[in-house]
Amino acid sequence: MNFDDIKNEWNAETPEGSNISTDMLKIKQAHTPIDKIRGKMKHEFFYQIFFLVLMAFVPYFFGFSSAMNQVFLMFYAITCGFTAYYFFKFYLFYKNSYDMSLDTRKNILWFFYEMKLNIELYKALTYIVAFIGVAFIAIYLFIEKASIFNKILAKLSSVYILLNCFITILIIGVITELWAWYYYGKYLKQVKKVVDELDYE
Amino acid sequence: MKETENIFLTLINQHKAIIHKISKMYMNGAEEQRDLFQEIVLQLWKAYPTFKGNSKFTTWMYRVSLNTALIYFKKDNRKVDKTPLDENIDVIDINESAEREEKLAYLYTAVQELNVIEKALIFLFLENQSHREIAENLGISEINARVKLNRTKEKLQSIIKKNGYEF
Numbered sequence: 001m002n003f004d005d006i007k008n009e010w011n012a013e014t015p016e017g018s019n020i021s022t023d024m025l026k027i028k029q030a031h032t033p034i035d036k037i038r039g040k041m042k043h044e045f046f047y048q049i050f051f052l053v054l055m056a057f058v059p060y061f062f063g064f065s066s067a068m069n070q071v072f073l074m075f076y077a078i079t080c081g082f083t084a085y086y087f088f089k090f091y092l093f094y095k096n097s098y099d100m101s102l103d104t105r106k107n108i109l110w111f112f113y114e115m116k117l118n119i120e121l122y123k124a125l126t127y128i129v130a131f132i133g134v135a136f137i138a139i140y141l142f143i144e145k146a147s148i149f150n151k152i153l154a155k156l157s158s159v160y161i162l163l164n165c166f167i168t169i170l171i172i173g174v175i176t177e178l179w180a181w182y183y184y185g186k187y188l189k190q191v192k193k194v195v196d197e198l199d200y201e
Numbered sequence: 202m203k204e205t206e207n208i209f210l211t212l213i214n215q216h217k218a219i220i221h222k223i224s225k226m227y228m229n230g231a232e233e234q235r236d237l238f239q240e241i242v243l244q245l246w247k248a249y250p251t252f253k254g255n256s257k258f259t260t261w262m263y264r265v266s267l268n269t270a271l272i273y274f275k276k277d278n279r280k281v282d283k284t285p286l287d288e289n290i291d292v293i294d295i296n297e298s299a300e301r302e303e304k305l306a307y308l309y310t311a312v313q314e315l316n317v318i319e320k321a322l323i324f325l326f327l328e329n330q331s332h333r334e335i336a337e338n339l340g341i342s343e344i345n346a347r348v349k350l351n352r353t354k355e356k357l358q359s360i361i362k363k364n365g366y367e368f
Contacts, residue, residue, distance in 0.1 A: 003326075003354060006308060009301045010327040015221035019214045022206060024239060025246045031236070032244075033274050100248045100265045104321065105340025107268045187274065194271050197318040198341065201348075 033187035034111055037118065038094050040183060045087060052080060068143050075136045079129060086125040093118045105198060112191045119184050123176055130172045209249050212258050213242065219262055219328075220245075226320050227270040229313045237273055244269040263325065264338055271317050311360040319353040326350055 029035070055076060059069050093114070100107060141149040153161065213220070220241045224234040248265045252258065312320055318339070325335045336346035361367070 100268045101251045103340035
């Protein structure tokens with residue numbers, strides 16, 4: 001194969017086609033992995049807001065005692081605080097524009113680390129909210145269902161209780177990791193593949 | 202704004218062959234090529250404010266177009282369109298010789314077996330970029346660019362040979 005020859009053929013190829021028009025510049029949705037992640041995070045933001053609003057009515061649905069109401073308010077405030085903090089971070093990620101005119105290495109590494117950082121933030125928020133939820137359920141059982149719960153606990157050994165706590169943490173961890181991977185992992189994997197191909201000596 | 206838009210459109214229409222060729226190298230199938238073509242145009246437009254005129258417009262265009270193709274994520278649930286290459290995007294000039302068409306068609310088919318970085322290397326090489334320019338565009342050392350390009354050329358040759366074509 002003569003590359004000089006093919007180069008000449010390549011340079012002689014002049015795609016005609018119709019001209020690029022203004023309409024093509026009006027397309028809103030881009031398809032870089034980061035745009036995809038941003039789009040999904042935007043959806044999650046609305047689900048999270050809906051969930052938080054719904055949570056505010058939990059005391060009415062379950063008819064909490066005044067002590068439990070106070071505990072609930074404390075947990076609710078902590079959840080809202082954490083969510084607000086992380087959503088501010090995600091908002092910055094959403095608004096942070098990228099520069100496609102950098103050289104490929106800089107560009108691809110920017111994409112990779114920006115995506116990785118935000119997926120880790122997303123996982124951290126999920127862990128925090130899940131643990132707050134588990135802690136709240138435990139306190140609820142201790143306060144509102146004390147007699148039944150204490151009876152159950154009395155029948156169980158400390159090792160068994162510890163083992164259960166450990167398994168609960170493990171399940172939360174596995175679900176969070178799998179969810180983040182399923183939802184966002186494929187985009188990160190694609191960019192990581194390009195980084196590896198670029199680094200391959 | 203309208204004036205900027207017009208200048209931009211004039212410039213990319215002058216060099217739209219770059220976008221066509223990258224789309225054909227990176228996507229196999231007419232519809233996917235059209236999607237990538239649109240995406241590149243969109244990213245070029247979004248990045249246009251970063252073009253300060255310090256380099257040639259084509260240099261800037263190579264970078265943005267290749268960076269877009271490298272990380273482009275195909276639209277979900279899209280069936281792969283296996284339209285023959287010569288029916289893809291209105292690319293082939295009817296006056297071109299049949300031999301050239303055939304050669305380029307084999308080249309585009311073979312290129313599909315390369316990874317995204319190898320495609321970028323071959324593209325920049327075919328666009329007459331020097332080793333230094335290739336290195337600058339990809340953000341790697343000149344020696345690395347030379348080594349990678351030589352390996353990619355060998356790989357491409359063996360793919361073309363394997364596919365039963367020689368030129």
